[in-house]
Amino acid sequence: MSRHSPFHERTAALCTSYRWKEWAGYHAVCSYDTSVEREYFAFRHAAGLLDASPLIKYDVRGPDAAAYLSRLSVRRIDKLAVGRVVYCCWVDDRGHVIDDGTIARLDEDAYRVTTGEPELWWLEQNRRGYDVSVEETTHRYGVLALQGPSSGAILSAVTGTDLTGLRYFGLTSARLADRDVLVSRTGYTGDLGYEVWVEAEHALPVWDTLMTEGRAYGIVPAGLDALDVTRIEAGYLLLGIDYKSAPRCLIDAQKSSPYEIGLGWMVQLDREPFIGQAALRAEKERGSEWALVGLDVSWTALEALYERHGLPPSLATHAWRTAAPLYDGKRQIGQATSGTWSPTLKRNLALATVRRGYDRVGTRIEIETTVEYRRHTIPATVVDRPFFDPERRRS
Amino acid sequence: MSEKVIVIGGGHNGLTAAATLARHGRSVVLLEKRSGLGGLAAPFEIADGYRVPGLLHDTDRFRPAVARALELHQHGLQWRETPRTELGLSAKGRGVLLSSNREAMAQELQQHSPSDVQPYHRLMTFLDSIRHIVEDLFDSPPPAPAKRELGEAIKMLKKGWAFRRLGAETMIEVLRIAPMCIADWLNEHFESAHLKALLASPALLGTWMGPWSAGSTTTWLLDELTRGRAVAGGPAALVDSLRRCAEAAGVEIRTGCPVRHLQLENGRVRGVELESGETIETASVLATTDAQTTFLELIRPADLGVEFAERIANVRSRGLVAKVHLALSGPLENTTRPGSFERMRTGEHVDDLERAFDAVKYRQISERPILDVWVPSLEDSSLAPKGHHVVSILAQFAPYDLEGGWTDAARVTLGDRVVDTLAEYAPGLKKRIVARQVLSPADLEGELGLTGGHLYHGEHALDQLAFLRPVFDCAHYRTPIEGLIVGGSSCHPGGGLTGVPGWLAAKAL
Numbered sequence A: 001m002s003r004h005s006p007f008h009e010r011t012a013a014l015c016t017s018y019r020w021k022e023w024a025g026y027h028a029v030c031s032y033d034t035s036v037e038r039e040y041f042a043f044r045h046a047a048g049l050l051d052a053s054p055l056i057k058y059d060v061r062g063p064d065a066a067a068y069l070s071r072l073s074v075r076r077i078d079k080l081a082v083g084r085v086v087y088c089c090w091v092d093d094r095g096h097v098i099d100d101g102t103i104a105r106l107d108e109d110a111y112r113v114t115t116g117e118p119e120l121w122w123l124e125q126n127r128r129g130y131d132v133s134v135e136e137t138t139h140r141y142g143v144l145a146l147q148g149p150s151s152g153a154i155l156s157a158v159t160g161t162d163l164t165g166l167r168y169f170g171l172t173s174a175r176l177a178d179r180d181v182l183v184s185r186t187g188y189t190g191d192l193g194y195e196v197w198v199e200a201e202h203a204l205p206v207w208d209t210l211m212t213e214g215r216a217y218g219i220v221p222a223g224l225d226a227l228d229v230t231r232i233e234a235g236y237l238l239l240g241i242d243y244k245s246a247p248r249c250l251i252d253a254q255k256s257s258p259y260e261i262g263l264g265w266m267v268q269l270d271r272e273p274f275i276g277q278a279a280l281r282a283e284k285e286r287g288s289e290w291a292l293v294g295l296d297v298s299w300t301a302l303e304a305l306y307e308r309h310g311l312p313p314s315l316a317t318h319a320w321r322t323a324a325p326l327y328d329g330k331r332q333i334g335q336a337t338s339g340t341w342s343p344t345l346k347r348n349l350a351l352a353t354v355r356r357g358y359d360r361v362g363t364r365i366e367i368e369t370t371v372e373y374r375r376h377t378i379p380a381t382v383v384d385r386p387f388f389d390p391e392r393r394r395s
Numbered sequence B: 001m002s003e004k005v006i007v008i009g010g011g012h013n014g015l016t017a018a019a020t021l022a023r024h025g026r027s028v029v030l031l032e033k034r035s036g037l038g039g040l041a042a043p044f045e046i047a048d049g050y051r052v053p054g055l056l057h058d059t060d061r062f063r064p065a066v067a068r069a070l071e072l073h074q075h076g077l078q079w080r081e082t083p084r085t086e087l088g089l090s091a092k093g094r095g096v097l098l099s100s101n102r103e104a105m106a107q108e109l110q111q112h113s114p115s116d117v118q119p120y121h122r123l124m125t126f127l128d129s130i131r132h133i134v135e136d137l138f139d140s141p142p143p144a145p146a147k148r149e150l151g152e153a154i155k156m157l158k159k160g161w162a163f164r165r166l167g168a169e170t171m172i173e174v175l176r177i178a179p180m181c182i183a184d185w186l187n188e189h190f191e192s193a194h195l196k197a198l199l200a201s202p203a204l205l206g207t208w209m210g211p212w213s214a215g216s217t218t219t220w221l222l223d224e225l226t227r228g229r230a231v232a233g234g235p236a237a238l239v240d241s242l243r244r245c246a247e248a249a250g251v252e253i254r255t256g257c258p259v260r261h262l263q264l265e266n267g268r269v270r271g272v273e274l275e276s277g278e279t280i281e282t283a284s285v286l287a288t289t290d291a292q293t294t295f296l297e298l299i300r301p302a303d304l305g306v307e308f309a310e311r312i313a314n315v316r317s318r319g320l321v322a323k324v325h326l327a328l329s330g331p332l333e334n335t336t337r338p339g340s341f342e343r344m345r346t347g348e349h350v351d352d353l354e355r356a357f358d359a360v361k362y363r364q365i366s367e368r369p370i371l372d373v374w375v376p377s378l379e380d381s382s383l384a385p386k387g388h389h390v391v392s393i394l395a396q397f398a399p400y401d402l403e404g405g406w407t408d409a410a411r412v413t414l415g416d417r418v419v420d421t422l423a424e425y426a427p428g429l430k431k432r433i434v435a436r437q438v439l440s441p442a443d444l445e446g447e448l449g450l451t452g453g454h455l456y457h458g459e460h461a462l463d464q465l466a467f468l469r470p471v472f473d474c475a476h477y478r479t480p481i482e483g484l485i486v487g488g489s490s491c492h493p494g495g496g497l498t499g500v501p502g503w504l505a506a507k508a509l
């Protein structure tokens, strides 16, 4: 049975659509309204408030925490300053990605790790020889993602602190509704945004204050459907959809290295030994088989296809995640794993995995699509990711 | 190449490896943590003026092939010519006097249980018929079934062929009994309960098994079929001749030199770092510490593959043998038979063994431990003051992970139970005890750096022997770390004072 997030009382009351899903063992709202539009536009034009409490959290503490996390991660963690967060991924001995998430340095010897799937086994297995403790703290904190152009103003107002100075991927403590909270400038929407971390028992007053004070700024509670559209616009991966967690794969072909899922930029090879180092070094020298790319799927071709069937063009109102094959002529060269119509960019976008040689920006390939139960292919072009990247995300 | 090799550990395997390498022209430095050599085979002080010549009792498993290869007779090694005898203690009757001399054994059985004489001869004939197979397995590197090499395939075929040549009947018998429990198998042969208990006992040393545990016949065969003549002067004499041999070959021996870490670079050995802070550069290290110490302590976790480390951590190494040493103001007398006996053993029924084993499943000390008793001062009177004696006892079972931990009180309980059990056959014992020393598995771990206090550096069991020992990817002495060879009891053919792991590892290098 799924658990209730610390904000459940509030989110349940607002969820008039009754559209929920399961997220890491919790009930999570897909969309409060029957349509995703209002929530999506809140993220892009004002501020969306998303209950992200189910995010899996581990607190890692102890004198060896930095060395331990560095050994576990493809990038150095020992250089991470207190009050900073990094995005990171973890691989196995053979360099296959297990999960991705963030690591925040809370204190000299304390870190908080977030993951997509439960990874306590992995953290525990590798603890041998290090003076660290690992504790799952998912249920202990309520997490609210406040994302969108007005998020900074709202948070500054409710905390009485000027948070505009908080750098991208920074972390600070603050007071909100007379409670101690942590605020990190992180998120999954690719926009200006923050995450507020509060102990579960103080969750509701924090929600209430944000909603009340945020009204003037156009705050809107938002669900996972709107988030999914924004994360694709931002070009962010979703574990289990755009790549699979290696230990959960049944065959090797399902596994990926960081280089193959567009995370090669974060791999720091030349340093103290870390898990997967030799395999990743070898792959770097050899070159990777696969690459993750952004696709712009031709709207005019899609329109023409519908036209041929005597239909107006039709698109799902939210993001899709049923993989579609990609072709170069007759040869299948990969698959698109998730995609969406971008209401902001007015483009039909997808994230895809393609064979080596098809990853250069501008490469033209074909994507399978069905209209009236019939299979067709339409052109798509490899484009830069992120698709949507406003200045305010980092500034 | 005559580049320097560092051997870690000055136990008998480390000495054997170092001597073998040096005799092949390598320059060798041996680093031993403790102040003396011999490891588990080193003499042990009980109290002022009282010593035991080694923690272990038997030297009759040391392999003649190793002694020959190292020409140990030129360095003082002598085999003991007298047969090994052991008195099975009995509270009521005359007990059973086991002997490695078959005639003597048959005569004893004629007295004790005449119907067991013929079965005894039959069993010995069967053992003789398969001995060469086990010896050959024992004295050569384990087969490598996963290797795709012609040479390897030929070796396997040869071994298979030798096995096949035993004849269908014997071959099938071996396959039938290997996974059996020793109690069932001995029941097929013998009548005397006491005899069966005495015969079964060695199957349990260094395993997590009682006589009713499946697979105990294999551990029994391994032990029984690799016994030969003992070394005159016991473990101390053996270690001495190994040391002399190593020194004569030019090995530089450094005692009191604990290694802290292996230094690696890109998965290759670059040197060793000592506790003292000193570092020694080398591209080759041969480690005879147990697998878990070698890989999980001497190598920094970051330098090791995760899957490999996990498999090493999963090697079962749960010590369950304790040592109790007694210093006595007079001889150890017994009520079973008149006379002094160097070796004695308790346990009159396999159920006594099983009951003693039951306790460790629940992390308890056996109420009545099974005792393997040695009075070394009968052979070597210098071990104790004149007229006094020392008694070395292997007590089974005492679990490493005792419930409540190994407190002083727990040690006292264990010591009391051992003394109480022995006193049943030796009423005058308690009054003569001058000093008593109790070494739990946890103490053995602390004292000797044995993971889990396990006397064989990892249990002997079907899944932890031969090409699975300690784990398949370092069962042939080479390891995933380039330049690191393993050669202690964690490797094929396993624990015991055999010299083989060190010898084969040196040859692999």
Ligand SMILES: Cc1cc2nc3c(=O)[nH]c(=O)nc-3n(C[C@H](O)[C@H](O)[C@H](O)COP(=O)(O)OP(=O)(O)OC[C@H]3O[C@@H](n4cnc5c(N)ncnc54)[C@H](O)[C@@H]3O)c2cc1C
Residues within 6 Å of the ligand: B008, B009, B010, B011, B012, B013, B014, B031, B032, B033, B034, B037, B038, B039, B040, B041, B055, B056, B057, B058, B059, B061, B257, B258, B259, B260, B288, B289, B293, B321, B322, B323, B394, B444, B448, B449, B454, B455, B456, B457, B487, B488, B489, B490, B494, B495, B496, B497, B498
């Ligand atoms: C109580 C007991 C009874 C036994 N009875 C018998 C018996 O009757 N018959 C029999 O055949 N076998 C018996 N055994 C088993 C046998 O003693 C061992 O299998 C064998 O002696 C192990 O030899 P080894 O050289 O492999 O290891 P060890 O003798 O354990 O040698 C390893 C050496 O490495 C050293 N070392 C550890 N860490 C470091 C470090 N960091 N740096 C440098 N050096 C280090 C240790 O001090 C030790 O000297 C018994 C064992 C015990 C404990």
